[in-house]
Amino acid sequence: MKYLFIITFLQLYLIAGDQPNIIYILADDLGYGDLGCYGQEVIKTPNLDNMAEEGLRFTQHYSGSTVCAPSRSCLLLGRHTGQTYVRGNGSTQMRLDPQDLTFPRALKNAGYHTAMIGKSGLGCNTDDSTLPRAKGFDYFFGYTSHTQAHWYYPNYLWRNEQKVTYPNNSLHEGDNYSSERVIDEALEYIDRQKKGPFFLHLALQIPHASLRAKEEWKAKYRPILNEQILPVEDHPHYSFEREPKTTFAAMVSYMDYNVGLLLEKLKQLGIAENTLVMFASDNGAMEEGGHLIDSFNSNGELRGGKRDLYEGGIRVPMIAWWPGKIAAGGLTDHLSAFWDISPTLREIANAKEQQDTDGVSLVPILLGKEGQEKHSYLYWEFSLKGGKQAIRKGDWKLILLDVKKGNTFKVELYNIKDDVSETQNLASRYPEKVEQLRILIKKVRRPSEHISFRLTD
Structure with missing residues (x-):
């Protein structure tokens, strides 16, 4: 029992030493x-x-x-x-x-x-x-x-x-x-x-x-x-x-x-x-x-x-x-x-x-080690100002505005690598990319449990 206590104490000490x-x-x-x-x-x-x-x-x-x-x-x-x-x-x-x-x-x-x-x-x-x-x-x-x-x-x-x-x-x-x-x-x-x-x-x-x-x-x-x-x-x-x-x-x-x-x-x-x-x-x-x-x-x-x-x-x-x-x-x-x-x-x-x-x-x-995992996407939503959603996948970013208005919502698509200031809406030029990212949005979120934060699903 004495030796078991010493081993356990040493294990805890070693763990603590690795905890900055x-x-x-x-x-x-x-x-x-x-x-x-x-x-x-x-x-x-x-x-x-x-x-x-x-x-x-x-x-x-x-x-x-x-x-x-x-x-x-x-x-x-x-x-x-x-x-x-x-x-x-x-x-x-x-x-x-x-x-x-x-x-x-x-x-x-x-x-x-x-x-x-x-x-x-x-x-x-x-x-x-x-x-x-x-x-x-x-x-x-x-x-x-x-x-x-x-x-x-x-x-x-x-x-x-x-x-x-x-x-x-x-x-x-x-x-x-x-x-x-x-x-x-x-x-x-x-x-x-x-x-x-x-x-x-x-x-x-x-x-x-x-x-x-x-x-x-x-x-x-x-x-x-x-x-x-x-x-x-x-x-x-x-x-x-x-x-x-x-x-x-x-x-x-x-x-x-x-x-x-x-x-x-x-x-x-x-x-x-x-x-x-x-x-x-x-x-x-x-x-x-x-x-x-x-x-x-x-x-x-x-x-x-x-x-x-x-x-x-x-x-x-x-x-x-x-x-x-x-x-x-x-x-x-x-x-x-x-x-x-x-x-x-x-x-x-x-x-x-x-x-x-x-x-x-x-x-x-x-x-500074190898093996850093990368995101396949990043997602945000905001329920005010008409409701907003955004998703970034690689260099592409889709923004949906006025989503609470149903089918009249606005669609904006940007290539962040080429246009970090988001000045060129490419949605009409790349409709397939818009659809791909819209499908991904529906996949990665769940409806809010709180009524104040609900968007049109």
Whole structure:
């Protein structure tokens, strides 16, 4: 019995040694072109640019959806929006286990301490503080409601099931800036869990509207932008920002600064070489709260933005960093999506493999090994704005618009390799390709269980 105990202990020790820490950082509404390493020329993002120089940058990575809640659902569940329960924003949240099993649950079962700090991806307009721990997170701090997360000076945030109140905050002003509280919590969490293994999902609120930045960060951009200050106006929901360009730039740079703090913390603790860090955005660039996509060319050469299924709505920046494991200065055009994160991190964590995933593990491409599996297709759907569907297979992408109108829906076909800006609709030239992809759409999705997200089938 004594020897059996020693063998079992050694086995557990060896497994733990093969389980690196994992941090997945998700920005909110950050456009494909908002970072310097993706072509941004005005807004300064030195830490993320350096992270890309020291790691691997993806040029064809796609979000789960074109708005927050369904995109995050795809991320956590390893499924595309033709299979998930939460397919849109609204008064919905993930169902309790064993339904809607998240990959953090699998990591927890494999011995990881798991945390979600920032904006919860388990629902949308919900204030259910019990949900994060019920869905596999040992620790939670932040917003459960996406509506509440529009405001940077909230009356309260959640720490697990306990409200942390900020009595001097009034949604748009106050003495507790939520993004400061979130990064403080994340750094403290890493300190507590430095012995590992831990998984931290750092879901940043920035740069989603309302537009709010600290004065010290706005001051950096005033002499650069020379923006005319707008007269005061009221706004029914988002705050009115008199310096929208200055403030947006400040928010993105402040977000970058926080990523720098996190990477520096890992180096100070001596755990950087045992920590995989990934960074992405939940969808394309927004036009809310006074921000305009054209202000900084936030989507680069891509068409559209948030709420579109054009590339600008769903193609997002993605950087992977793991000193000593991921080769520095890497660049890949491998076709990947949010539903790849679950199988990837399960494999890295030595956790239970997911049987029903729509994703493929990215471990070979991350570690520079042979044998990277490729997607046969990528699929998205969005129930608002008349109903939209899109599917990409190889270089071809089919977009269906106004699908809720029945036979009057619009058909658009693009060759993404030749026309990344989606300017030439080739549907009439290649009707056989349109029909092939329409048949594939019907094959790869199931009708939504939630009436609010149903499309015409």
